[in-house]
Amino acid sequence: MSDDGGGRPETATVLFTDLVGSTALRQAVGDDRADELRRLHDSVLRDAIAAHGGQEVKGTGDGIMVVFGSAAGAVSAAAMMQRGVDRVGRRAASTISIRVGISAGDVVWEGNDCFGTPVVEARRLCDEASADQIVVSDIVRLLAGSRGGHEFRSLGALELKGLAAPLAAAEVAWAPEQPARTPFPAPLGGVEAVRFVGRIDELERVWTSWKRAQAGDKRVVLVSGEPGVGKTRLAAELARRAFDEGALVLFGRCDEDLAVPYEPFVQAVHAYVGACAPDELADQIGPHGGDLARLVPELAERLPHLPEPRHPRNGLPGDGLGRIPPC
Ligand SMILES: Nc1ncnc2c1ncn2[C@@H]1O[C@H](COP(=O)(O)OP(=O)(O)O)[C@@H](O)[C@H]1O
Numbered sequence: 001m002s003d004d005g006g007g008r009p010e011t012a013t014v015l016f017t018d019l020v021g022s023t024a025l026r027q028a029v030g031d032d033r034a035d036e037l038r039r040l041h042d043s044v045l046r047d048a049i050a051a052h053g054g055q056e057v058k059g060t061g062d063g064i065m066v067v068f069g070s071a072a073g074a075v076s077a078a079a080m081m082q083r084g085v086d087r088v089g090r091r092a093a094s095t096i097s098i099r100v101g102i103s104a105g106d107v108v109w110e111g112n113d114c115f116g117t118p119v120v121e122a123r124r125l126c127d128e129a130s131a132d133q134i135v136v137s138d139i140v141r142l143l144a145g146s147r148g149g150h151e152f153r154s155l156g157a158l159e160l161k162g163l164a165a166p167l168a169a170a171e172v173a174w175a176p177e178q179p180a181r182t183p184f185p186a187p188l189g190g191v192e193a194v195r196f197v198g199r200i201d202e203l204e205r206v207w208t209s210w211k212r213a214q215a216g217d218k219r220v221v222l223v224s225g226e227p228g229v230g231k232t233r234l235a236a237e238l239a240r241r242a243f244d245e246g247a248l249v250l251f252g253r254c255d256e257d258l259a260v261p262y263e264p265f266v267q268a269v270h271a272y273v274g275a276c277a278p279d280e281l282a283d284q285i286g287p288h289g290g291d292l293a294r295l296v297p298e299l300a301e302r303l304p305h306l307p308e309p310r311h312p313r314n315g316l317p318g319d320g321l322g323r324i325p326p327c
């Protein structure tokens with residue numbers, strides 16, 4: 001690619017994106033949240049462009065125009081963009097989606113902009129695509145071949161505004177990322193060999209508390225009783241049922257002779273810090289990372305840029321750095 005005012009034609013793959021319903025999103029979530037989502041959207045797009053060797057040509061208001069040297073690279077970047085935007089939406093519990101159009105052929109560079117029929121086609125295919133869709137011209141499908149292992153579904157010939165002849169097009173199948181799931185805590189497992197019996201009232205009460213917690217009414221349930229009466233088993237039964245519904249289950253315990261302050265919490269968070277992907281962890285702990293790292297120092301190792309603790313020392317035992325000494 002060159003930027004020497006009006007050069008020879010070059011074969012290129014051109015990609016356009018468009019953020020769907022950006023005005024409605026702004027109305028729904030407010031300006032601050034919409035700006036934040038916009039930044040996350042931009043960084044998803046930038047990462048996908050960099051990962052597949054694209055060159056960003058220009059912004060188009062709610063999207064971007066990118067040129068790739070490889071058709072398969074452009075399709076892979078589009079799929080990565082869709083997965084990334086889907087991840088942003090899921091984490092933010094917001095509906096945010098993009099459409100993508102791609103075409104290929106000869107283009108001409110003028111300055112830092114690029115022109116030609118493939119540019120017009122890609123723009124029109126993007127306009128034609130629905131939310132979450134990637135639509136490519138058939139030439140892109142042919143050029144990509146089997147590279148990248150993408151699945152193309154024919155859309156037939158599309159009539160596109162401003163183009164004389166219908167354009168054969170296909171959509172690219174993509175699947176959302178499956179977030180890694182924190183496993184069920186091992187110490188609570190392995191009891192299923194003996195079926196849970198009775199305890200109908202107790203189970204009903206803890207289950208009701210779980211349902212109320214799910215509705216946003218935070219709950220703590222304390223179970224007391226003689227040793228061997230079935231406290232751990234009741235907790236394990238609730239945990240298993242909640243886990244089967246998709247809940248995150250963390251486990252910690254302590255002995256009567258306390259060894260580490262806050263030990264059950266330290267154990268529970270420690271296990272989670274080890275199991276969770278760093279960016280998901282960062283999302284979840286939000287501004288509390290500095291405080292939590294005093295209980296679980298591994299957190300600071302996994303996320304080096306934690307905020308300062310919001311409650312200095314906070315009455316916790318520890319050294320001058322706010323860390324709790326090992327027992
Ligand atoms: N409702 C139940 N159904 C089946 N087995 C149970 C039940 N409650 C307790 N048990 C079994 O009895 C034993 C002691 O229970 P446990 O939950 O460890 O008691 P606690 O925690 O109160 O000391 C365990 O082997 C447990 O699996």
Ligand SMILES: [Mg+2]
Nearest residue numbers: 228231232233
């Ligand atoms: Mg017990």
